[in-house]
Amino acid sequence: xxxxxxxxxxxxxxxxxxxxxxxxxxxxxxxxxxxxxxxxxxxxxxxxxxxxxxxxxxxxxxxxxxxxxxxxxxxxxxxxxxxxxxxxxxxxxxxxxxxxxxxxxxxxxxxxxxxxxxxxxxxxxxxxxxxxxxxxxxxxxxxxxxxxxxxxxxxxxxxxxxxxxxxxxxxxxxxxxxxxxxxxxxxxxxxxxxxxxxxxxxxxxxxxxxxxxxxxxxxxxxxxxxxxxxxxxxxxxxxxxxxxxxxxxxxxxxxxxxxxxxxxxxxxxxxxxxxxxxxxxxxxxxxxxxxxxxxxxxxxxxxxxxxxxxxxxxxxxxxxxxxxxxxxxxxxxxxxxxxxxxxxxxxxxxxxxxxxxxxxxxxxxxxxxxxxxxxxxxxxxxxxxxxxxxxxxxxxxxxxxxxxxxxxxxxxxxxxxxxxxxxxxxxxxxxxxxxxxxxxxxxxxxxxxxxxxxxxxxxxxxxxxxxxxxxxxxxxxxxxxxxxxxxxxxxxxxxxxxxxxxxxxxxxxxxxxxxxxxxxxxxxxxxxxxxxxxxxxxxxxxxxxxxxxxxxxxxxxxxx
Amino acid sequence: xxxxxxxxxxxxxxxxxxxxxxxxxxxxxxxxxxxxxxxxxxxxxxxxxxxxxxxxxxxxxxxxxxxxxxxxxxxxxxxxxxxxxxxxxxxxxxxxxxxxxxxxxxxxxxxxxxxxxxxxxxxxxxxxxxxxxxxxxxxxxxxxxxxxxxxxxxxxxxxxxxxxxxxxxxxxxxxxxxxxxxxxxxxxxxxxxxxxx
Numbered sequence: 001x002x003x004x005x006x007x008x009x010x011x012x013x014x015x016x017x018x019x020x021x022x023x024x025x026x027x028x029x030x031x032x033x034x035x036x037x038x039x040x041x042x043x044x045x046x047x048x049x050x051x052x053x054x055x056x057x058x059x060x061x062x063x064x065x066x067x068x069x070x071x072x073x074x075x076x077x078x079x080x081x082x083x084x085x086x087x088x089x090x091x092x093x094x095x096x097x098x099x100x101x102x103x104x105x106x107x108x109x110x111x112x113x114x115x116x117x118x119x120x121x122x123x124x125x126x127x128x129x130x131x132x133x134x135x136x137x138x139x140x141x142x143x144x145x146x147x148x149x150x151x152x153x154x155x156x157x158x159x160x161x162x163x164x165x166x167x168x169x170x171x172x173x174x175x176x177x178x179x180x181x182x183x184x185x186x187x188x189x190x191x192x193x194x195x196x197x198x199x200x201x202x203x204x205x206x207x208x209x210x211x212x213x214x215x216x217x218x219x220x221x222x223x224x225x226x227x228x229x230x231x232x233x234x235x236x237x238x239x240x241x242x243x244x245x246x247x248x249x250x251x252x253x254x255x256x257x258x259x260x261x262x263x264x265x266x267x268x269x270x271x272x273x274x275x276x277x278x279x280x281x282x283x284x285x286x287x288x289x290x291x292x293x294x295x296x297x298x299x300x301x302x303x304x305x306x307x308x309x310x311x312x313x314x315x316x317x318x319x320x321x322x323x324x325x326x327x328x329x330x331x332x333x334x335x336x337x338x339x340x341x342x343x344x345x346x347x348x349x350x351x352x353x354x355x356x357x358x359x360x361x362x363x364x365x366x367x368x369x370x371x372x373x374x375x376x377x378x379x380x381x382x383x384x385x386x387x388x389x390x391x392x393x394x395x396x397x398x399x400x401x402x403x404x405x406x407x408x409x410x411x412x413x414x415x416x417x418x419x420x421x422x423x424x425x426x427x428x429x430x431x432x433x434x435x436x437x438x439x440x441x442x443x444x445x446x447x448x449x450x451x452x453x454x455x456x457x458x459x460x461x462x463x464x465x466x467x468x469x470x471x472x473x474x475x476x477x478x479x480x481x482x483x484x485x486x487x488x489x490x491x492x493x494x495x496x497x498x499x500x501x502x503x504x505x506x507x508x509x510x511x512x513x514x515x516x517x518x519x520x521x522x523x524x525x526x527x528x529x530x531x532x533x534x535x536x537x538x539x540x541x542x543x544x545x546x547x548x549x550x551x552x553x554x555x556x557x558x559x560x
Numbered sequence: 561x562x563x564x565x566x567x568x569x570x571x572x573x574x575x576x577x578x579x580x581x582x583x584x585x586x587x588x589x590x591x592x593x594x595x596x597x598x599x600x601x602x603x604x605x606x607x608x609x610x611x612x613x614x615x616x617x618x619x620x621x622x623x624x625x626x627x628x629x630x631x632x633x634x635x636x637x638x639x640x641x642x643x644x645x646x647x648x649x650x651x652x653x654x655x656x657x658x659x660x661x662x663x664x665x666x667x668x669x670x671x672x673x674x675x676x677x678x679x680x681x682x683x684x685x686x687x688x689x690x691x692x693x694x695x696x697x698x699x700x701x702x703x704x705x706x707x708x709x710x711x712x713x714x715x716x717x718x719x720x721x722x723x724x725x726x727x728x729x730x731x732x733x734x735x736x737x738x739x740x741x742x743x744x745x746x747x748x749x750x751x752x753x754x755x756x757x
Contacts (some may be wrong), residue, residue: 111582178589186582216593217600224604224696233685233692237606241689246604253600379695 026121028113029517033120034099035415038408040120041091044082044127049477051079056439056473059466064456071321072456073141073156074134080144081162083527084258085169086127088400092265093211094120094176096407099415101180103508103515104198106189106524111182121520126168132257133161145251145456148225148236148244156229163222163229170215173261177211180204191293195289198506198530199282200279202289206296210257213300218254221247245310252303260299262396264292266403268333270356273410274338276504277353278345281531284337291330298327300316303454315317317376324374328367335364345534351425355406358433364396367393369444384454387447393440405483412487413501417513418494424486428479435475442469506530580691587735591742594704598746600701602753605693612689615639619682620690622755630673631751633703637666641712641737651727652708660716663740667709674702694754701750704743 022032023039054075058066067075098116102109110116133139140162142151151159184197184205225247227233234240236247274281282288304312304320312320338360347353369391373379382388405428412420442465447453451462458466500509508515510525614620646660683691715736719725725732 112586115586174590174593178586178593179588182582182586186585212589212593214594216597220597220600220700221604223700224601227692227696231685233696234689235608235692235696240686241612241615243608243689246607249607250600250604 013190026117028109028117030098030102030110030113030116031337031415031515031519033116034095034097035121037090037095037098037123040124040127041087041095044086045091047131048079048082048087048345049480051075051082052473053477054463055079056470058456059458060470061159062458062460062463062466067456069456070141073143073154073454074139076142076454077143077162078134079092081130081140081166082127082394084144084262085166086123086130088262088396088404089169089173089258091404092262092269093173093204093207094123096200096269096411097176097180097265099411100508101183101188101204103511103519104201104506104530105184105187106192106507106526107183107187108518108520108524110179111187112179114174116179118177119172122168122172126165126172126376129161129168130165130384133158133165136161145255146225147251148228148247149238151225152228156402159229160226163226164430167219167222170219170376173211174215176509177215179509180208181212189526191526192528193215196287196528196530198268198297199271199285199288199292200265200268202272202292203264206292207261207264207419209296210261210299214254214257216262217250221250221254227429245307248307248310249304252306253300256303256306259395260295262400264295266359266400269403269407270338270359272506273352273356273406274341275531276410276506277301277348277350277532278342279348279533280341280345281533282337283340284333285531287333287339291333294330295327298323298330305374305379308376309383321374321376325371328371331367335360335367348411349364351420351422351429352406352409354426354429355402355409355432356450358429359399359402359406362394362402363443366394366398369394382447384452385447386443386451389458390440390443390447393436393443398436398440402432402436405429408487410502411508412490413497414508414513414515415490416494417497417499418490419497420490421486421492424482428483428486429484431475431479435472435477437472439469439472439476442466442472505532579680583731584734584738588740590738595742595746598697598700598749601693601697602749605697605736605753608689608693613643614688618688618690620694621682622679622690622694623677624755626673626677627751627755630670631747633670633673634665634744634747637663638741640658640666641740645690645733645737648719648725648730648733649727653721656733657719660719662710664709664712664716667705667712667715667740671702671705674698674705691747697750697754701743701746704746708736708740708743711739 007018022029023036027030027033027036054067055072058064058072060066064072077556098110130139137157138155140146140151140158141154142159146159184201188197224233224235228235228237228242232240234242236242236244238244271282271288302320304316305324308317308320342357367388373388373391374384383421409425411419412418421467446462446469449462451458497513499511499513501513502509505527505528507525507527510527511520631702640659640663644656644663647653647656647659678695685692715733717723718732743754
């Protein structure tokens with residue numbers, strides 16, 4: 001690989017603020033916006049984590065003693081909303097998407113840079129609005145699902161602020177999705193084919209299709225819900241002739257795809273990290289692409305599996321059980337592709353790799369409980385119990401958040417030019433992995449034995465297991481400390497990384513670290529084979545092969 | 561494998577300036593999203609109709625003459641907007657501006673008709689489930705027509721002699737036109753589902 005850079009032909013002229021101030025400005029640089037999303041999201045992660053800590057503290061004892069019951073409901077609602085809409089969705093889409101997608105398609109920015117900045121700057125006000133509702137009146141108390149009639153009978157002010165905040169965040173998400181679709185489909189460097197893009201592009205394309213198709217339905221539904229609260233219409237109010245189940249259908253038409261909006265980008269990111277640190281081409285590129293698109297399609301037609309106890313007719317249960325079980329097929333393909341990517345590779349067990357492997361372990365467990373939950377008889381037994389809480393957190397924390405951390409360890413040298421400290425990173429991983437499993441694995445047992453979720457009080461026989469779970473939560477809280485110390489100290493004192501510390505082949509590494517304002521000094525590189533690891537370039541014409549051919553040709557003994 | 565070399569300065573210019581097509585693409589993607597909001601409303605309405613019978617004695621009769629005239633007005637306005645666009649492409653600015661005004665007039669006449677219907681209907685927003693759904697959907701559509709009408713007036717102003725819209729910069733006009741056709745198409749579906757079904 002030859003990289004010939006002609007130095008400083010022309011400095012890009014910038015009218016934007018420079019230095020750290022640009023991170024507080026209406027910057028249109030996709031890298032600045034990506035970091036804005038990441039840092040803003042991480043602040044909300046700390047807030048959401050503190051709320052989770054309050055929940056687990058309350059659940060140390062079977063009686064309601066730490067928090068008043070109403071406050072418990074508010075904390076629970078805020079925890080779900082903050083974590084989903086202000087941490088995971090913005091970070092895993094907006095954060096990494098904005099930073100990486102223009103590199104991957106060989107562009108200098110997103111298709112609509114100003115819209116991009118608008119999409120980010122909707123988030124902090126929406127978040128502040130949501131948090132402030134706790135201090136102004138009382139926050140929403142009906143959970144992140146806001147099911148009527150519960151959301152119609154809890155205090156109205158908090159619920160309305162909650163709706164406003166979610167509408168703003170939904171708008172931000174839609175603007176982001178439009179931008180990603182246009183960037184990936186329209187802004188590719190000439191000569192770069194869709195099937196040559198790094199996998200994260202495909203994941204973001206699929207995610208953005210889901211965002212554009214499903215988020216507006218949630219927005220419309222929440223507007224109707226706000227009419228029910230403010231104008232006393234009866235859309236979802238049975239006592240006024242309305243139908244509460246219609247709300248559930250419309251809500252889950254967004255919120256089931258929302259799970260894929262949270263987890264598909266993580267699939268993409270982990271598909272970037274595994275090949276680099278195991279020095280192997282990504283196994284089964286084509287099947288990965290088709291399984292992402294399969295998940296997008298199936299993800300849109302499985303929503304009613306959340307509603308098996310809502311009086312759904314038998315044919316509907318049958319259809320949604322079958323469709324949901326089908327999702328295991330494309331997801332399983334991806335799972336085995338990751339294993340095959342690792343198989344026989346030269347695995348570097350650094351923190352990024354450890355978090356990625358942790359993701360695979362946790363995610364397959366969450367996937368198995370997911371298939372179990374798709375079966376109506378089992379679902380009716382554990383519906384609205386801690387089994388569902390355990391399953392959900394295995395997907396969203398064990399899956400997506402593990403990948404977010406893996407990605408931070410992987411791309412930190414790109415962003416700062418310095419490496420994160422490995423021993424601290426391994427301590428972070430150990431605390432997170434042990435804490436996470438200690439916190440959420442016992443919740444499956446609690447749910448199977450009948451402990452309902454979202455209630456501050458429980459049967460005293462569950463005390464010990466709840467205390468175990470809370471101990472896990474404490475470990476997870478502690479795990480943030482080495483991470484924060486690491487991220488802050490390494491920015492100033494970390495080892496100098498060089499431009500490409502992982503010897504990676506994807507386009508974001510083929511420039512300086514940190515990258516210049518318009519990503520490359522000179523023309524963008526044309527990368528036809530982003531996963532050409534493990535084969536000496538002179539043996540195989542890399543530009544003419546696909547990942548699977550490289551896999552077959554690759555001789556394990558000659559891998560660099 | 562990969563070679564980086566310096567290029568002509570035009571690369572960055574190309575990628576930052578030549579976005580007209582992408583803007584139309586972005587707008588079309590947004591309209592798909594907007595259409596999904598309506599799809600959600602229609603799905604809710606049809607489900608309510610199928611499973612929630614109205615209590616006896618509630619009024620839900622709609623008259624058909626005014627909405628049919630309104631439908632024809634909107635369809636005609638799509639046609640006149642198209643005429644404005646093609647006149648502008650041929651550089652016939654005065655004709656294009658005239659057709660734009662006619663289109664806006666049709667749009668605001670539609671809104672006036674809608675207001676008249678609202679004031680003459682025998683039911684209010686909270687009377688029953690049908691009434692609430694009817695006002696929510698037609699109101700949301702009316703909001704779109706209002707925005708579209710304002711957009712047409714802005715494009716009309718921008719296409720004055722020396723304004724930014726001309727045969728060399730058709731984007732504002734084409735964007736408003738695509739949006740207007742979309743709003744028109746939604747109305748046709750709405751008319752079919754709410755009035756005829």
